[in-house]
Amino acid sequence: MNEKTTGELENLRDLIDGVDQQLLHLFRKRLDLVAQVGAVKHAAGVPIYAPQREAAMLAKRRQEAVNMNISPQLIEDVLRRLMRESYLNEKDVGFKQVKTDLGDIVIVGGQGQLGQLFTQMLTLSGYQVKIVDKDDWQIAPSLFKNAGMVLVTIPINVTCEVIRTQLNQLPQTCILADLTSIKEKPLLAMLEAHKGPVVGLHPMFGPDVGSLAKQVVVVCHGRDSHRYEWLLEQIKIWGARIVEAKAQKHDNAMQLVQAMRHFSTFVYGLNLCKEQADLDNLLQFSSPIYRLELAMVGRLFAQDPNLYADIIFAQEGSLNAISDYIDNYQSALSLLKAGDRQAFIEQFSQVSEWFGDFAPQFQSESRAMLQSVNDMKHD
Numbered sequence: 001m002n003e004k005t006t007g008e009l010e011n012l013r014d015l016i017d018g019v020d021q022q023l024l025h026l027f028r029k030r031l032d033l034v035a036q037v038g039a040v041k042h043a044a045g046v047p048i049y050a051p052q053r054e055a056a057m058l059a060k061r062r063q064e065a066v067n068m069n070i071s072p073q074l075i076e077d078v079l080r081r082l083m084r085e086s087y088l089n090e091k092d093v094g095f096k097q098v099k100t101d102l103g104d105i106v107i108v109g110g111q112g113q114l115g116q117l118f119t120q121m122l123t124l125s126g127y128q129v130k131i132v133d134k135d136d137w138q139i140a141p142s143l144f145k146n147a148g149m150v151l152v153t154i155p156i157n158v159t160c161e162v163i164r165t166q167l168n169q170l171p172q173t174c175i176l177a178d179l180t181s182i183k184e185k186p187l188l189a190m191l192e193a194h195k196g197p198v199v200g201l202h203p204m205f206g207p208d209v210g211s212l213a214k215q216v217v218v219v220c221h222g223r224d225s226h227r228y229e230w231l232l233e234q235i236k237i238w239g240a241r242i243v244e245a246k247a248q249k250h251d252n253a254m255q256l257v258q259a260m261r262h263f264s265t266f267v268y269g270l271n272l273c274k275e276q277a278d279l280d281n282l283l284q285f286s287s288p289i290y291r292l293e294l295a296m297v298g299r300l301f302a303q304d305p306n307l308y309a310d311i312i313f314a315q316e317g318s319l320n321a322i323s324d325y326i327d328n329y330q331s332a333l334s335l336l337k338a339g340d341r342q343a344f345i346e347q348f349s350q351v352s353e354w355f356g357d358f359a360p361q362f363q364s365e366s367r368a369m370l371q372s373v374n375d376m377k378h379d
């Protein structure tokens with residue numbers, strides 16, 4: 001580069017720095033305004049997440065972007081990222097307490113990760129939260145006496161036993177709820193152990209979400225739903241969506257969504273390990289989709305093996321779902337062994353047809369993710 005070019009670049013880069021600094025000031029201003037919205041909503045007990053407002057705002061900004069010759073996707077990306085920040089900041093003001101005369105909430109397994117998240121959310125909403133963990137059974141009865149709700153969030157393999165043996169003397173009006181990722185057996189155990197209100201919940205997210213905005217919580221009704229309606233309202237105020245399901249239907253879906261999925265991810269990692277794959281090298285050659293896939297697989301192995309063992313081993317039915325998957329793997333492999341390219345293409349087309357409109361939808365969703373993965377690259 002000659003001196004003139006260097007000078008011109010420096011000059012332009014100074015101007016860009018100035019614009020970026022202005023952006024920072026605008027971000028600060030926007031975050032302050034959002035915090036004010038948060039305070040107004042908190043006082044009124046309105047959820048922070050307002051999907052209709054977001055959709056209307058995004059549509060307007062996209063149109064204005066087009067008028068200014070800016071890509072509409074650019075402003076949408078920036079605004080969505082800013083909105084995510086808005087949800088995170090709402091924790092600063094807390095949440096409206098829907099039920100003010102409940103008594104204590106006792107979280108059984110409150111030291112687990114999900115237990116901690118619910119402790120935090122409930123405390124931010126003004127509830128008195130008490131915690132019972134593995135070694136605290138002696139103090140439990142005195143805590144249960146004043147409990148308006150007992151929330152169970154412990155490993156699946158001990159959930160039903162703990163419900164049967166430790167939670168069978170709760171006050172009649174106390175709500176008994178659980179957060180287990182299978183629902184049929186814990187719900188039955190709760191209904192048997194306790195004659196008062198019972199509800200099964202399954203938060204469809206990990207404990208590392210920053211905010212519950214846009215997350216899903218599955219609800220399987222047990223008994224006396226009018227007594228725990230407030231809890232569902234409370235969860236909605238945190239920004240999550242409630243999806244009602246029958247326990248059996250939920251558990252069947254989990255065989256694919258969790259057991260089969262995590263099992264195949266486990267085998268993927270196992271295979272890389274046994275093949276002694278050179279991860280550094282793979283990453284160097286990785287396309288964005290492979291980078292994303294490796295991240296999805298690798299993140300499993302950063303977590304507690306017990307959690308995944310629990311999920312995979314929880315239901316006998318999962319074995320069928322996983323066996324079917326392996327059968328399909330085998331029969332696809334036999335096409336490959338036989339060199340039957342035509343049959344492969346035919347099957348591919350059948351599956352595409354079966355995915356229908358979801359296939360292009362998933363393609364565009366994943367495009368956005370792949371672009372973010374690529375944005376994160378640096379060296």
Ligand SMILES: C=C(O[C@@H]1C=C(C(=O)O)C=C[C@H]1O)C(=O)O
Nearest residue numbers: 034037048049050053054083086
């Ligand atoms: C700030 C608000 O709350 C949330 C955050 C928004 C934002 O950051 O623009 C928009 C809608 C809501 O999901 C609002 O309702 O205006």
